[in-house]
Structures are given as C-alpha cells and as structure tokens.
Amino acid sequence: MARTLNRPASHKRRRGPVPALAAGATALALAGTGLALFAGGANAAAGNLVANGGFDGSLGGWTCTGSASAVTTPVHSGSGALQATPGAADTAECTQTISVLPNTSYTLSAWVQGPYVYLGARGTGGTDPSSWSNQNSWNQLSSTFTTGASARSVTVYLHGWYGQSAYLADDVVLSGPGGTSTPSPTATPTVTPTPTPTATATPTATTTPTATATPTATATPTQTATPTPTATSTGNPTTGLPKHVVTGYWHNFDNKGNNLQKLSDVQSAYDIIAVSFADSVASRPGAITFKLDAELSAGLGGYTDAQFRADVKAKQAAGKKVILSIGGQNGAISVNDAAAAQAFTDTAYAVIKDYGFDGIDIDLENGVNPTQMGNALHSLQSKVGSGFVLTMAPETIGMYSTAGAYFQLALNTKDILTVVNTQFYNSGGMNGCDGKVYTQGTIDFITSQVCTQIQGGLRPDQVGIGVPASSKAAGGGYVAPSVVNNALDCLATGKNCGSFVPPAKWPTIRGAMTWSTNWDSVNGNSFSNTVGPFVHQMP
Numbered sequence: 001m002a003r004t005l006n007r008p009a010s011h012k013r014r015r016g017p018v019p020a021l022a023a024g025a026t027a028l029a030l031a032g033t034g035l036a037l038f039a040g041g042a043n044a045a046a047g048n049l050v051a052n053g054g055f056d057g058s059l060g061g062w063t064c065t066g067s068a069s070a071v072t073t074p075v076h077s078g079s080g081a082l083q084a085t086p087g088a089a090d091t092a093e094c095t096q097t098i099s100v101l102p103n104t105s106y107t108l109s110a111w112v113q114g115p116y117v118y119l120g121a122r123g124t125g126g127t128d129p130s131s132w133s134n135q136n137s138w139n140q141l142s143s144t145f146t147t148g149a150s151a152r153s154v155t156v157y158l159h160g161w162y163g164q165s166a167y168l169a170d171d172v173v174l175s176g177p178g179g180t181s182t183p184s185p186t187a188t189p190t191v192t193p194t195p196t197p198t199a200t201a202t203p204t205a206t207t208t209p210t211a212t213a214t215p216t217a218t219a220t221p222t223q224t225a226t227p228t229p230t231a232t233s234t235g236n237p238t239t240g241l242p243k244h245v246v247t248g249y250w251h252n253f254d255n256k257g258n259n260l261q262k263l264s265d266v267q268s269a270y271d272i273i274a275v276s277f278a279d280s281v282a283s284r285p286g287a288i289t290f291k292l293d294a295e296l297s298a299g300l301g302g303y304t305d306a307q308f309r310a311d312v313k314a315k316q317a318a319g320k321k322v323i324l325s326i327g328g329q330n331g332a333i334s335v336n337d338a339a340a341a342q343a344f345t346d347t348a349y350a351v352i353k354d355y356g357f358d359g360i361d362i363d364l365e366n367g368v369n370p371t372q373m374g375n376a377l378h379s380l381q382s383k384v385g386s387g388f389v390l391t392m393a394p395e396t397i398g399m400y401s402t403a404g405a406y407f408q409l410a411l412n413t414k415d416i417l418t419v420v421n422t423q424f425y426n427s428g429g430m431n432g433c434d435g436k437v438y439t440q441g442t443i444d445f446i447t448s449q450v451c452t453q454i455q456g457g458l459r460p461d462q463v464g465i466g467v468p469a470s471s472k473a474a475g476g477g478y479v480a481p482s483v484v485n486n487a488l489d490c491l492a493t494g495k496n497c498g499s500f501v502p503p504a505k506w507p508t509i510r511g512a513m514t515w516s517t518n519w520d521s522v523n524g525n526s527f528s529n530t531v532g533p534f535v536h537q538m539p
Helices: 294-299 305-317 338-355 370-384 405-412 443-455 481-493 517-522 526-537
Strands: 067-071 081-085 094-099 105-113 117-122 130-133 139-146 153-159 167-175 245-251 272-276 321-328 359-364 389-392 419-423 463-468 511-515
Touching (some): 117 167, 130 139, 153 167, 245 419, 272 389, 338 359, 443 481, 511 526
Parallel strands (some): 419 463
Antiparallel strands (some): 105 167, 117 153
16 A cells, blocks of 8 residues: 655545544534524425525525635536635634434535535534545535434534635535424524633633534533542553653654654654554454555665564563554544444454554544444453553544544543543644634643643543644644643643643643654654653653
8 A cells, every 4th residue: 555645744644635524523613603593394405404505696594604605616516605714713614503303313414625624513412423524626524413302403514624725515415304393593602712812811620612602501512510630640550651751653654755764763762652553454344454564664675574573572671662553644444333343452452462562542533433432442451451552642623622522532431541642733723721712833722722631531641742743744733842841841830831821730741742753853853852851850
C-alpha cells in the first residue's frame, strides 16, 4: 500500500483524505444559532422531511448564521446548493427543525464539499448523529438515529469550521415518518463567543462552553455534572510509566520529506513510542494487522523485521513503552458492532503478543463508536493484563465536549486509560473552557482545551498536550517547545500562563506528545531536547 505523503495535516499516512465520522460534531456549532420552524410530513417532498433540501433558488426553510446563500453553481443536482462561509468566530451554520415521531428510526444524508463540512441532528432524545468530511469534490455524508420516547422534533444542521473557506451542501434528506405536531420554538441563544481573549478569565470547574448552541437542556455537555478531579489522582500505576511522560509517534512508512528512522534511532527522551500505524483487514471489519513497511525497510538500507523486533525489546529494556497506533488520518478501521469489536480484540491481541508491544494507541480520525470500541478495548486489556498501555490522540474537535464520541470513548475507558494526547493543531480557533475563542498555536489555546477535558471528567494524569514537532509536521498550530513547557507549567503550577489562567492547578498533568519523532529529527531534535528534560523534572 503506497504511503507517499507530501503535505502535512493530521497524523498523515498513505493516500489522500476520505470522509470521516465526526467525534463530537454535535457540540461544534459554536455560534448563536436561530432555529427554523418547519413541520415536516405533508409539506415535505415525498420520502424527505426536509424542506428545500436542494436549496433550489433560496434558503427557504433554513435559518443560517454568518454568510450563507443559495447558489446555482456548483451544485450536486437540481438548480441550487447552499454555499456558506465561516468567519473567525462563526461556523456558518444552517439549521432546520423538523417534526418527527418518538421511538422511530430515521436516516439523515447530504451531499457536501469543502473543508470541514458537518452534518448532524440535535434533540433526537437518543444518540445525536453527526458526520463530517473535508473533500474538494461532492461526497455524501450519511447517518442513522432513533428518536427517544419523548422526541417530537429534531434540528438538522450543516456548518463549516472557523476561518476555513466556504463549504457547499445539496440534496439534504431526512428519511422517515413525519411527525404530527409543529415543533415549538426554541429560544435563540444570545451568548456568542468573544473573539478576543481577556486576561481576567476565571471560569469555575462547572463551566460549560457557553458558545455551544444547545437546542434543549438535555443536550448540555455532561461536564457540568462532573466535579473537577482532585490533584491527588495517581492514574494507572500498573503500566510502569513515570508520573510524567513524553510520547512520540514513529513512522512505519516513508513520509517523503522527513528523516527515516529505525526504532533504535528514536530519541531517548520519549517514554512512549507509538508505532504508526496498524493496517486494516479489508475482508474483516474491525480486524487489524501489522508488518514492517517495505518502503521504510528499503529506505533504511534493508531494515528487517527481526531487527525491528529486537529494537522493540531494546527500547523496553531501556524503560520505554512501545505501543501500536491504530488509525491515522487514512486508517479506515471501523469498530461499529459486536462482531467488529471481537475482531479488533482478537487481532490486536495477536499482534501485541507477536511483536511484544505494550499496548495500543487509538488515533482513529475517520470516526469512532464509543460503545463498541470501548468494549473492544476493555476485552483487549483483560487479555493483555494490568500492564496494558492505552493512549489516544483525537483531533481537537473530538475532545471539545463530552457530547462528542471520542470524549465518550475516553470516559468509557477511563478505568484503563493511560493518557489522551489531543492533537492541538490543524483546528483553527476554538472555544476554551471559559467560552472564549482562542487561536491555535498559542499557549491559551492549549491550556483552555486541557481545562475542558479535565472539567469533562478526565483525571489530570490522563491528559497530555499534543503538538507537531516542527512547522512542517502539520498544517497549522505549531508552537515552539518552550511554549509547550510553559503550558505544562501553567497547568501544573499556575505559573507562566498566557491570558487564560486555569481555574485550578493540576500538578499531575501527564505530559506531552508530538507528531513525530521523525519530524523532531528533521527539526534538530528541538522537541525532545527541550520538552523531554522539562517533563522529566516535573515533580
């Protein structure tokens, strides 16, 4: 499988981007949102409860924020399509509230194109569906959901992402029986994000990101009900890891532009080395496999499987943990039902035993089922034993709210979770735990996002900082290693903060992660030489 990669993005590998299921898109409509009132059923086209799902000639039936219009080209079908342009503090969201029946299954779909286009529904009374993609050609997003016992309406939404270029949407369809009553108006939220952070932000431990447009009280992110974990939490001591750790991803492929490394070449500062990546088994959903990449082997002058296995043991003998990363931007590994969960558990355990890996890293950037993947990880941990290391590297949007699937996965596996190192890059601006918008590539962005995760229920020792090792390793969000150190100091001691000051001190904050050890090598080992010693001297 070709792994030629010439442009940085998230944890890149293999071919170009594919559509992905969102982790947490239900909580990502951050601008104040007006909810359109529309009773589906008789007024909708046959088989489709959405009014004007083709945006033919107007935005009738939809309520949009920011810059949005019906355009005649490009379109997927018919004579029109939605084109909306996000702003610095607005996702250009368009919504429509539709009457539905309780305890009923529905399918939601749309054709979209453009950077970071989100499609979902809120207020279903069950698991709110969400999906997203970032393709430059028309592609279809689709999801299914079942309404709860008291659901009488749902709000369908489309939106983009902060500061990105315009997105397009067409042929929006909600399939299922229409409801019998007109949805009641929902008050438009009046609180909108403050684009400029202030130095006096003092959020409490129960702060909910105030910019999230939540149509009903039941959709409020659950972190408001979770007290801030105490600073005395000690994490999972059975992994044999130090209190604070540095994690680095090692490329099991030729990234075309950075330095190839044998596993033995990985810098000594890294306590956890995530081998990137496992491969999916096309004939068996959920199943994974692993082998040393042929291009990498050739590029290193004949690096053999036997040498790699020996290097794994040598790193472990030096006190390091070597784990296998599952996913990456294009790692199409899906665990969406019990059979796939069992396949994942069985094959992951086989690979771990074969190569002697210490655990698993979950870096699924194409969607995650928190229930089935959580079940699979618990089963895997029970097979491997108490020394099992479990890390995660979600994209920032996946950990924005406890309503997100990735955050739910982290909480579902909290009893066995070692650390979540969120990718604090390639995300644009986002709201922090105080509801204010912070720009990626700053200390405030990092510390305010960590605050959200701890307030959402993760222990401080289960939260780390994920950053690119150089400006070439990601599309945006690079910070100097000294900023990483300041962010850790701010979170642990309250010192060296930016304008955002966390509402508590978290001295057990776990550490930092970087993409990747290879890119670190390209950048003169700046990350490992600067962040490594700082992390290892933290009390």
